[in-house]
Amino acid sequence: MLPALIPAIPFLGACILMLCWKRISRSAVTVIGCGSVGLSAVVALIVAATVASAGKQPLVQHVWQWMQVPGFAAGIDFRMDALSVVFTLVITVVGFLIHVYATGYMHDDEDYGRFFACMNLFVGAMLVLVMADNLLLLYLGWEGVGLCSYLLIGFWYKDPANNYAARKAFLVTRVGDTAMAIALFLLFQYMGTLNIQRLLQEAPVLWQKGDPAITLIALLLLGGAVGKSAQLPLQTWLPDAMAGPTPVSALIHAATMVTAGVYLIARMHVVFELSPAAQTTTAVIGAITLLMAGVSALVQTDIKRVLAYSTISQIGYMFLALGCGAWSAAIFHFVTHAFFKALLFMAAGAVIVALHHEQDMFKMGGLKKSLPAVCWVFLIGCASLTAIPFITAGFYSKDQIIWLSFAAAGGHKVYWLAAVLGALLTGMYTFRMFFLVFYGEAKTTVHRIPGPVMMVPLYILSVLTTVAGFIELPHTLGHVTLFSNWLLPVLPAVQMAQDSVVMEWLSQLASAAVALGGICLAYVWVLKRPQGMVDFLSMPGQVWLQGFWKRGWDMDALNDALIVRPFVYLSQINRKDLIDKIYTGTAQLMEMCHNLMARTQSGILRWYIMGVVLGAVAILSVLIWRLHGVV
Amino acid sequence: MDITFIIAAFIAVLATLRVITCYHIMHALLYLVVSLLAVAVVLFTYGAPFMAVLEIIIYAGAIMVLIIFFVMMLNLGLETAENEKAWLRPRIWIVPGVFCFVLLAELLYLILQNKQPAAGIQIVPPKQVGMALFGPYLIAVELTGILLMAGIVGAYHLGRQHKKTLHRFLENNLDT
Amino acid sequence: MNLHPTTAGLLLAGILFVLGLISVLIRRNIIFMLLSVEIMLNAAGLAFVVAASHWGQADGQVMFMFILAMAAAEVSVGLALILQLYHQLRSLDSDEASRMNG
Numbered sequence: 001m002l003p004a005l006i007p008a009i010p011f012l013g014a015c016i017l018m019l020c021w022k023r024i025s026r027s028a029v030t031v032i033g034c035g036s037v038g039l040s041a042v043v044a045l046i047v048a049a050t051v052a053s054a055g056k057q058p059l060v061q062h063v064w065q066w067m068q069v070p071g072f073a074a075g076i077d078f079r080m081d082a083l084s085v086v087f088t089l090v091i092t093v094v095g096f097l098i099h100v101y102a103t104g105y106m107h108d109d110e111d112y113g114r115f116f117a118c119m120n121l122f123v124g125a126m127l128v129l130v131m132a133d134n135l136l137l138l139y140l141g142w143e144g145v146g147l148c149s150y151l152l153i154g155f156w157y158k159d160p161a162n163n164y165a166a167r168k169a170f171l172v173t174r175v176g177d178t179a180m181a182i183a184l185f186l187l188f189q190y191m192g193t194l195n196i197q198r199l200l201q202e203a204p205v206l207w208q209k210g211d212p213a214i215t216l217i218a219l220l221l222l223g224g225a226v227g228k229s230a231q232l233p234l235q236t237w238l239p240d241a242m243a244g245p246t247p248v249s250a251l252i253h254a255a256t257m258v259t260a261g262v263y264l265i266a267r268m269h270v271v272f273e274l275s276p277a278a279q280t281t282t283a284v285i286g287a288i289t290l291l292m293a294g295v296s297a298l299v300q301t302d303i304k305r306v307l308a309y310s311t312i313s314q315i316g317y318m319f320l321a322l323g324c325g326a327w328s329a330a331i332f333h334f335v336t337h338a339f340f341k342a343l344l345f346m347a348a349g350a351v352i353v354a355l356h357h358e359q360d361m362f363k364m365g366g367l368k369k370s371l372p373a374v375c376w377v378f379l380i381g382c383a384s385l386t387a388i389p390f391i392t393a394g395f396y397s398k399d400q401i402i403w404l405s406f407a408a409a410g411g412h413k414v415y416w417l418a419a420v421l422g423a424l425l426t427g428m429y430t431f432r433m434f435f436l437v438f439y440g441e442a443k444t445t446v447h448r449i450p451g452p453v454m455m456v457p458l459y460i461l462s463v464l465t466t467v468a469g470f471i472e473l474p475h476t477l478g479h480v481t482l483f484s485n486w487l488l489p490v491l492p493a494v495q496m497a498q499d500s501v502v503m504e505w506l507s508q509l510a511s512a513a514v515a516l517g518g519i520c521l522a523y524v525w526v527l528k529r530p531q532g533m534v535d536f537l538s539m540p541g542q543v544w545l546q547g548f549w550k551r552g553w554d555m556d557a558l559n560d561a562l563i564v565r566p567f568v569y570l571s572q573i574n575r576k577d578l579i580d581k582i583y584t585g586t587a588q589l590m591e592m593c594h595n596l597m598a599r600t601q602s603g604i605l606r607w608y609i610m611g612v613v614l615g616a617v618a619i620l621s622v623l624i625w626r627l628h629g630v631v
Numbered sequence: 632m633d634i635t636f637i638i639a640a641f642i643a644v645l646a647t648l649r650v651i652t653c654y655h656i657m658h659a660l661l662y663l664v665v666s667l668l669a670v671a672v673v674l675f676t677y678g679a680p681f682m683a684v685l686e687i688i689i690y691a692g693a694i695m696v697l698i699i700f701f702v703m704m705l706n707l708g709l710e711t712a713e714n715e716k717a718w719l720r721p722r723i724w725i726v727p728g729v730f731c732f733v734l735l736a737e738l739l740y741l742i743l744q745n746k747q748p749a750a751g752i753q754i755v756p757p758k759q760v761g762m763a764l765f766g767p768y769l770i771a772v773e774l775t776g777i778l779l780m781a782g783i784v785g786a787y788h789l790g791r792q793h794k795k796t797l798h799r800f801l802e803n804n805l806d807t
Numbered sequence: 808m809n810l811h812p813t814t815a816g817l818l819l820a821g822i823l824f825v826l827g828l829i830s831v832l833i834r835r836n837i838i839f840m841l842l843s844v845e846i847m848l849n850a851a852g853l854a855f856v857v858a859a860s861h862w863g864q865a866d867g868q869v870m871f872m873f874i875l876a877m878a879a880a881e882v883s884v885g886l887a888l889i890l891q892l893y894h895q896l897r898s899l900d901s902d903e904a905s906r907m908n909g
Contacts (some may be wrong), residue, residue: 228829603905605840608728613730620737627744636812640819647823647846649904651830663842670823670853677816677860682852682871684879689875690849694882701886702838705893711836714900718835726834735825742817752812753863763865764872771869782880789887791896 010124022111033116041092077133102247104453122148176227183220218278229261248347254342283323290316294425366442393469409495427518643669678754816857
């Protein structure tokens with residue numbers, strides 16, 4: 001019974017809050033909102049312990065038969081294997097910390113209960129997604145996550161810009177969802193089932209490696225993953241999604257939503273292994289996205305948008321790892337990323353609240369003195385994001401990806417180069433943000449010091465961010481493989497093309513050096529020689545280039561020109577067509593008849609009597625005509 | 632053809648014509664009483680003396696007196712007559728008049744088609760009417776009683792006037 | 808005159824009925840309309856009595872009594888309605904009471 005409880009408890013919390021949050025007190029909302037996710041986390045821990053003690057034997061639970069028609073059956077089936085356990089733990093634990101933090105962040109909001117209802121629903125939908133045993137249920141969770149992102153990004157619905165951002169997130173991810181739905185149709189048509197385990201077992205039997213059908217399916221699945229995980233070319237919704245409250249951003253980026261794509265590819269890894277073309281596409285998309293998003297993050301002025309682009313970039317790393325066949329490395333990076341990105345977002349939220357909802361980094365500065373605790377946890381998060389060697393979790397996960405992007409069977413020198421370049425960019429944009437916010441001269445006064453409710457989750461996450469790295473250490477540094485061993489029953493070990501220790505050392509040194517180099521560059525750029533940077537940036541061409549990057553490589557304009565405008569044009573042509581005329585004509589005819597009939601209802605009694613007289617004359621005339629043939 | 636009938640019929644038609652052309656409502660009512668009395672004579676000639684008496688007592692007596700009393704209560708005098716004069720224009724009555732005459736022509740045509748052998752006027756004594764009323768028509772009589780009671784209650788209910796009385800603090804609707 | 812007595816009675820009833828109908832149609836004063844309805848009812852009653860004498864049956868006269876009772880009830884309710892109308896509109900013009908138009 002336990003696995004089903006994990007998503008059921010947040011759903012229950014969401015139901016209760018949706019139905020009666022206006023009638024219960026704020027503290028009750030807090031208890032239900034946080035308590036449901038916390039309880040779910042406890043259950044998830046128990047389930048994880050059960051799975052671990054049973055020798056990683058998956059725990060399958062059939063809750064009920066959802067639909068059954070000849071040739072197709074789908075159930076509400078949950079399956080807890082090693083991969084699901086990892087995701088479930090991250091979602092519930094990080095989700096719980098974000099909920100606790102949100103009680104402080106959203107304290108003054110009038111729609112406090114609605115917020116927690118949506119957050120619980122979000123967590124529940126994501127849990128259904130990662131625990132589903134068949135793709136239909138997974139798709140239910142997938143769409144539920146999309147719905148909740150819409151609700152939460154547009155949470156402050158009174159501002160039209162927020163609604164626009166919410167619609168954009170919903171519609172852009174919908175493009176990917178459609179691709180994924182087609183992939184499910186194809187899978188069902190070929191294999192007659194949507195049960196994930198059966199698919200994974202039977203796919204290698206049914207298809208040769210590189211078969212066009214499986215390539216198509218893999219590419220369509222990749223399309224779905226690209227939409228949800230905000231990768232090229234569907235990444236444009238994520239920066240705009242910053243319109244929502246900061247805890248929502250933390251939840252979307254760390255625990256739910258954007259990691260769904262990574263989960264999907266990891267879960268369907270057999271399909272991708274059968275199609276080298278799709279795998280290469282995944283890696284290339286990851287590599288390009290991580291570079292483009294990194295460059296965009298360099299020039300942003302809004303602190304949350306920097307973090308948004310950094311998420312796109314880090315998910316790009318995960319896609320790169322998935323594309324190279326380094327499955328467990330991608331999941332490992334997902335775990336560490338969940339910790340430090342939640343930490344960074346919530347710390348940024350603390351800064352934003354402290355400065356009375358100011359998000360422009362150039363209006364911050366010098367906050368190290370006034371917000372020392374936030375400064376420290378932010379520094380820990382930044383260090384992990386930048387992958388400072390040895391002491392941060394980000395180093396171990398990202399370093400693994402960088403090394404495997406070269407050394408794994410699916411790796412390539414170009415991938416390695418992109419990953420290292422991405423590490424340099426990461427260092428630059430992360431510490432540019434850090435220095436801009438916490439160093440330099442103070443430009444605004446602190447309005448409110450974040451309380452313990454907001455700070456304690458940050459401390460916990462700082463600890464997690466630091467220690468999470470030590471469960472998986474590379475060969476060169478101790479060789480601990482707890483994490484990849486854990487995932488071994490689900491995800492195959494990475495196939496190595498090279499196994500040279502010297503090369504691995506060199507790769508690690510290079511990535512460490514570029515990360516530190518990025519920090520140095522950021523230091524020079526922001527603090528040491530700001531004037532030089534200003535001069536450099538005002539060079540002709542630079543201004544345009546900067547704006548271009550800041551707008552996210554003008555992907556919005558491209559989409560607008562390629563898709564939206566032609567569509568709007570076509571629909572405008574089609575607006576006054578014949579079929580429409582039929583409908584409007586019918587309506588007009590009806591209206592005319594109505595007016596005629598309404599005129600007879602004059603309210604004057606004599607007219608009505610006149611009607612009676614005319615009727616009597618007519619009836620008698622007919623009577624006479626029938627009797628005698630005389631009119 | 633009884634001469635009494637012919638005279639009574641002429642009086643009835645003429646008095647009714649006066650009713651519908653008269654401007655003054657009081658004159659119209661009095662002409663209507665004349666018309667009803669003439670109809671009562673006609674009823675008598677058709678062998679229904681009890682009905683003739685009822686016509687005089689109830690119609691010409693009770694109902695007409697009620698209406699006359701009502702008109703006197705509202706004090707509708709010469710100005711209503713002026714109004715009537717203004718309202719009764721040819722363009723108002725010509726079209727309904729034409730239609731009504733078509734109707735009348737059709738009625739007369741249908742009535743004159745009657746080719747049944749003349750049975751003469753048969754007298755139906757009041758006793759026979761009473762037997763019918765309290766025999767096969769008993770339920771209808773009961774229902775008529777209920778109808779009359781409903782008429783009384785309805786008239787009472789509709790006739791009440793709601794007058795506004797202003798209290799010091801409250802505005803009450805009191806029945807008067 | 809060799810007119811059949813039943814036919815003559817029915818002719819009188821028809822003429823009276825149509826006269827009442829004309830009056831309903833051309834009058835705007837609501838009391839006149841009520842009077843005209845009385846004329847029409849009376850004409851219908853007359854036709855019933857003529858039929859009763861034609862067949863030698865009591866049923867027609869019974870109907871006349873019912874019409875009489877109905878006319879009494881109708882006049883009492885109608886007068887109450889006219890009273891209300893007069894109080895509300897300060898007029899007896901039936902065209903004034905045309906607020907319920909389409």
